[in-house]
Amino acid sequence: GALLTLRLANTNWSLVDAWCADGPKRSPDARLQELEQLPSALVDSFIALHNRAWSDQPHAAHAGEPLTLAQRREQERSYQRLGWRWITLVACEPDGRLVGLTDVLFEPAQREIVRQNFTGVLPSHRGRGLAKWLKASMLHLVRHRFPTALQLTTSNSDVNGPMRAINRRLGFGSPIQHRTYRFELAQLRAAVECSAASRWSPARVGPATSE
DSSP: OEEEEEEGGGOOHHHHHHHHHHHHHHSTTOEEEEESSOOGGGHHHHHHHHHHHHHTSTTGGGSOSOOOHHHHHHHHHHHHHHTOEEEEEEEEOTTSOEEEEEEEEEOGGGTTEEEEEEEEEOGGGTTSSHHHHHHHHHHHHHHHHOTTOOEEEEEEOTTOHHHHHHHHHHTOEEEEEOOOOOOOHHHHHHHHHHHHHHHTOGGGSOOOOOO
């Protein structure tokens, strides 16, 4: 994967405006809604959307456990205690079903940086410009809500072609390559213990000497 950076001063704002205008045309029944505290009325739809979109990523085999309401509430409380702002934009259908989302995190201690986290759209609603609409609208929100922010950072899987294309067109660049590893805890513990035992085995200790 890669860590990407978008300097807001270098953003293609004409393209951002075009995507914001095109989104409602291609998805006329959808509307965007801003969330910080997840409303109880949207809990079931949000959890279903998040887990479906999250599991559909190219690295789904390493995506971890599905999100639960308890985890979401704990994240909200943790960020509130820290004074961080966690903002989510969701795309809603007329029946209240959520079909797309994107979220950002702002830490006051790092006033120049906003972190773009997860963006996802249900498979049934892809190809309608929803991801572009969500990301473009979030960029406008970041610019107006966090005037001290100079750049947006995000991570992108090497094999997530559609999202890489969107980020590239917006102006994300300066990739820093990184790798993500996933271990079963029991296997990791056994490997560490085996390595430690091998390193400190008596057979590896040289004979005693005297001065």
